[in-house]
Structure formats: C-alpha cells, structure tokens
Amino acid sequence: MNHIGHGNKEIVERVIAPEEAARAIKGLTPVPVSNQIANEIIDIAYGFFTPLEGFMTRADVDRVCKEMRLANGVLWSIPIVFDMSSEEINEKGIKEGDKILLTFQNQPMAILEVEEIFAYDKQEMAQRVYGTTEEKHPGVARTYRYKDKFLGGKITLVNPPKINPPFEEFFFTPRQMRQKFAEKGWQRIVAHQTRNVPHTGHEWLMKGSWLQAHGELPVEKTITGVLVNAIIGEKRKGDYIDEAIVLCHDVLRKAGYFREDVHMTSITLWDMRYAGPREAVFHAILRTNLGLTHHMFGRDHAGVGTYYDPYDAHRIFDQIPEADLRIKPVRVLEWWYCPVCAEVTYSGLCGHIKERQNFSGTLIRSIIQDGVKPPRLIFRPEVFDLIMECAEKYGFGDAFVTDRYLKERNPVFVLPEMKY
Amino acid sequence: MSITINIWINEERLAKLQKAGLAEMAQEVLAGLKVLKVPCTEEQKDKVLKVFPTAKYDSATTRSIELLPREVKDKIFDKVVEKQSLDIMEDFLKDY
Numbered sequence: 001m002n003h004i005g006h007g008n009k010e011i012v013e014r015v016i017a018p019e020e021a022a023r024a025i026k027g028l029t030p031v032p033v034s035n036q037i038a039n040e041i042i043d044i045a046y047g048f049f050t051p052l053e054g055f056m057t058r059a060d061v062d063r064v065c066k067e068m069r070l071a072n073g074v075l076w077s078i079p080i081v082f083d084m085s086s087e088e089i090n091e092k093g094i095k096e097g098d099k100i101l102l103t104f105q106n107q108p109m110a111i112l113e114v115e116e117i118f119a120y121d122k123q124e125m126a127q128r129v130y131g132t133t134e135e136k137h138p139g140v141a142r143t144y145r146y147k148d149k150f151l152g153g154k155i156t157l158v159n160p161p162k163i164n165p166p167f168e169e170f171f172f173t174p175r176q177m178r179q180k181f182a183e184k185g186w187q188r189i190v191a192h193q194t195r196n197v198p199h200t201g202h203e204w205l206m207k208g209s210w211l212q213a214h215g216e217l218p219v220e221k222t223i224t225g226v227l228v229n230a231i232i233g234e235k236r237k238g239d240y241i242d243e244a245i246v247l248c249h250d251v252l253r254k255a256g257y258f259r260e261d262v263h264m265t266s267i268t269l270w271d272m273r274y275a276g277p278r279e280a281v282f283h284a285i286l287r288t289n290l291g292l293t294h295h296m297f298g299r300d301h302a303g304v305g306t307y308y309d310p311y312d313a314h315r316i317f318d319q320i321p322e323a324d325l326r327i328k329p330v331r332v333l334e335w336w337y338c339p340v341c342a343e344v345t346y347s348g349l350c351g352h353i354k355e356r357q358n359f360s361g362t363l364i365r366s367i368i369q370d371g372v373k374p375p376r377l378i379f380r381p382e383v384f385d386l387i388m389e390c391a392e393k394y395g396f397g398d399a400f401v402t403d404r405y406l407k408e409r410n411p412v413f414v415l416p417e418m419k420y
Numbered sequence: 421m422s423i424t425i426n427i428w429i430n431e432e433r434l435a436k437l438q439k440a441g442l443a444e445m446a447q448e449v450l451a452g453l454k455v456l457k458v459p460c461t462e463e464q465k466d467k468v469l470k471v472f473p474t475a476k477y478d479s480a481t482t483r484s485i486e487l488l489p490r491e492v493k494d495k496i497f498d499k500v501v502e503k504q505s506l507d508i509m510e511d512f513l514k515d516y
Contacts, residue, residue: 237474238474238476238487299480299481300480303480305479306479310480334481337449337450337451339449339451342451357449357450358481358482359450359481359482360478360480360481360482362476362478362481362482362486362487363426363478363481363482363484363486365486365487366426366428366486366487366488367426367428367453369487369490370427370428370430370490370493371428371430371432371490372428372429372430372453374450374453375450375451375452375453377450377451378450378451378453
C-alpha cells in the first residue's frame with residue numbers, strides 16, 4: 001500500500017512497544033505537557049505531520065515563518081513548537097542532547113530527544129504566520145502564551161492513547177485511514193474540514209466538491225469519497241460540543257443524505273490557529289498525510305474576524321508549485337438559500353442575487369438557541385434531533401460548550417496507567 | 421446591507437406578537453422561518469459586542485449579530501412589542 005505522505009516522505013510511526021517503552025523511559029526527567037502539546041505528540045507520532053518527526057528546531061521555525069518551508073525545503077506553514085520556561089528548564093537541569101519524558105494526565109506519554117533549546121521572537125512569529133501582532137487574533141494570543149524557550153527534537157510515543165467513546169470509531173491514524181480507503185475502493189477522496197454541526201450549506205459544499213473531485217472518472221462504480229475530518233481541540237464557550245459535531249456529521253450518511261459508500265466521518269486532534277491561508281495550507285498537508293487526493297476550501301477557510309479576505313485561502317494555492325503538494329485544492333464559493341429557486345443553491349450558479357438569503361453555522365446556532373427548529377431544507381431534522389440527544393448525553397443539558405462541559409466532560413482520550 | 425440582530429420567532433414569541441397585533445412585523449426567511457430583523461448602527465453593534473461578550477458579529481456571511489443570550493434577545497423582543505417598532509436599539513442600550 002502507498003504510505004507516501006507530504007514532502008514525498010514515507011509515513012513513519014514513532015511508537016514503541018510497551019516492554020521497550022518501560023525500559024526506555026527509566027530514569028528520564030518527567031515534564032508535564034499541555035493539551036495542545038499532547039495532541040501534537042499524537043499527531044507527530046502517528047505521521048499526521050509527516051515529514052516532521054518531532055518538534056521544530058530553530059532553523060525549521062525560522063524558515064517556516066519567513067518562507068513557509070521547513071529547513072529542508074519542504075512546504076510547511078505553521079510552526080510546531082514545544083515551549084518551556086527558562087526557569088523550568090534550569091530547575092530540571094535540561095540541556096541539549098538529553099532525553100526527557102513528556103507526561104500527560106500524570107502518565108508517561110513520549111520521549112523528547114532534546115536537540116536544541118532556543119528562543120524565538122514571538123511577535124515576529126505572529127506577524128509572519130498570522131499577518132498581525134494583535135492579541136485579539138486567537139492564533140496570535142496562543143503564540144504570545146508560549147513560554148520563553150522552545151525545545152526542538154524528535155519524539156517517540158511510549159504510551160499510545162485510548163480514544164474514548166463516542167470518538168473511538170472516528171479516529172484513524174494515517175496508515176489506518178489509507179487502509180480504510182483501500183477497503184472502500186476509493187481512488188479520489190475529498191476532505192471536508194469542519195468544526196461545526198452540519199447545516200445543508202455544508203452538506204451541499206460536500207456534495208459539490210465530491211462532483212468536482214470525481215470529475216472525468218467513470219460513474220458506474222463508486223471510486224470517489226468524501227471524508228469529513230473534524231478538528232477536535234481546544235473548545236471555547238458557546239462552540240458546539242465535540243460529540244455533537246462528530247455524530248451529527250455521521251448521521252448525514254446514516255440518514256441517507258449521503259450514500260453509505262461515498263461518505264465517512266473522522267477526527268484529527270488539533271488546536272485551530274485560525275491562520276486563514278496558512279492554515280489552509282496546513283490542512284492540505286494534514287489531509288495529504290491521511291491519504292486524501294483533494295481538499296475542499298470554502299469561503300473564509302480557517303479565518304477569524306476580518307483578518308483575511310474571504311478568498312485568501314484559495315489564492316495562496318496559486319503561489320505553491322504543484323509539485324510541492326500531493327493534494328489538489330477544490331475551491332468553492334458559498335451555497336445560499338434562494339426563495340425564487342426554492343432551494344439551497346450554489347452562488348456561482350444562482351442569478352437571484354437580490355433575493356438570496358445567506359446562512360451560516362453561527363446563524364443556525366442562534367436559531368437553535370432561540371428555541372426554534374430550522375426547516376429541513378436548511379437543517380436536517382435528524383441532525384437537529386441528534387443535537388438535542390447529544391446535549392442530554394454529553395453536554396449536561398446543553399449542545400453548546402459551557403463552563404461545566406469544559407470542567408467535567410469526558411476527555412477525548414486517556415493515557416493508560418503506566419509505571420515509571 | 422445594514423447590520424441586524426435576528427430575533428427568531430419561536431412559539432412563545434409568535435403568541436406575543438399575535439396578541440399585540442404585530443404578527444405582520446416578522447419576515448419569513450430560509451424556507452419558512454419567521455424573524456424580526458432589528459437594525460443596529462455600527463456604534464450600537466460595537467456596544468452590543470462589548471456589553472455581551474458571548475455575542476458574535478458575522479461579518480463574512482450574514483452581517484448580523486448572533487449568539488446573544490436568549491434572555492437578552494427576549495428583552496430586545498419585548499422592547500419591540502412595547503414600542504411597536506423595530507427601531508429600538510438606542511432605547512434598549514440606554515440600560516447598559
């Protein structure tokens with residue numbers, strides 16, 4: 001099977017067996033890590049971030065910021081860094097050449113081979129990656145929250161996570177995902193990036209991009225699929241709860257809005273940076289590694305506020321040589337409701353510009369919060385009913401993230417108990 | 421296109437509108453939803469976002485302020501019914 005990922009590099013899993021792991025971690029200095037770092041350890045170890053084998057060294061960070069490339073020249077758009085304070089580094093006596101044990105949930109998680117300890121100007125990083133130094137940009141704020149030093153080096157997962165229900169059936173490593181695609185007989189797969197419960201605008205974005213990706217291929221047999229890849233990461237109050245996002249996407253197929261043989265739901269662990277065009281490139285890289293051939297990009301992909309033009313995330317692909325990406329961008333305009341056509345229709349085709357009625361995920365959230373059930377043409381009743389079910393089952397009575405959900409939710413994954 | 425706050429009409433709000441003889445004030449949108457579109461100026465929008473931090477201005481798609489707490493929208497709705505007008509934001513924001 002083809003396991004070639006981004007940068008034409010083989011997807012390698014950096015995971016060691018339990019017996020070897022127990023020996024390897026003996027005597028290493030433990031360093032607890034944040035949720036973000038824990039997610040990224042999993043991503044690196046299973047090859048989601050191929051060709052990265054660890055957290056970036058200064059040369060990688062610098063070239064990513066300035067030229068959107070790794071030090072070896074491979075296209076890369078977002079710095080993947082492990083931050084630590086000088087105080088903690090001194091206190092624990094960590095120096096270049098050491099191996100340290102990264103822990104999470106009070107359990108061993110991974111070994112980091114400390115190749116380099118370095119500082120980087122966070123304002124410079126923010127300006128280059130996000131195009132702004134304003135702290136109200138969530139990606140910039142995340143950058144400023146980094147501690148004053150970064151540790152670069154390879155990581156090895158020593159304690160594979162156990163993914164909790166209901167997410168376990170949607171988590172596939174890049175190798176597992178490619179196996180799935182082979183079983184389905186899919187030759188072309190188009191990614192739908194999401195952090196939202198789907199309304200019919202999303203449904204049509206997926207259907208439209210499936211048609212675009214399928215293109216000239218024969219139609220008697222299904223050889224093209226849509227992969228919903230939900231980003232599971234840091235939540236903010238008022239977001240849909242993760243369980244509702246994943247299960248509601250999956251119900252679109254279960255309820256027949258997509259055929260069983262063309263649609264699949266999956267998750268990736270990642271804290272969104274809202275880097276607009278740069279994040280679009282990152283998403284393309286991520287989905288390349290998952291084995292996809294096409295990636296749909298809609299209006300204002302991974303944007304926030306008014307920091308990016310709605311189609312910056314389309315245009316950035318014009319600047320990238322085709323040979324640098326093993327995935328094709330599928331660029332789409334929005335779908336809107338047209339009362340004249342009496343349907344949800346593509347803005348690139350519908351001529352009833354004055355009559356059009358735009359809707360968005362935020363608007364639908366508002367409708368639901370007002371206690372109104374949206375019409376099925378806008379929001380599928382099966383999705384609505386499932387949101388309500390998820391609210392009861394996972395959200396402490398609320399479909400949207402609350403303080404209680406943030407504190408008491410069942411974690412997406414746990415690290416099994418391991419002696420060290 | 422002006423900035424609006426969308427007050428979606430649920431059964432309770434519809435009953436109040438009908439009682440006040442204002443049912444016609446609601447527009448029908450999105451294949452059968454009823455909504456009161458309460459207009460806001462740029463300054464009023466900024467104040468709403470400051471006073472109610474959960475609110476979000478959807479500048480990209482709908483140019484509307486969304487995700488206001490339901491009780492706040494109930495108050496805006498009640499003000500519309502009381503004044504029999506959609507033009508109430510200046511009055512509403514006096515209390516904040």
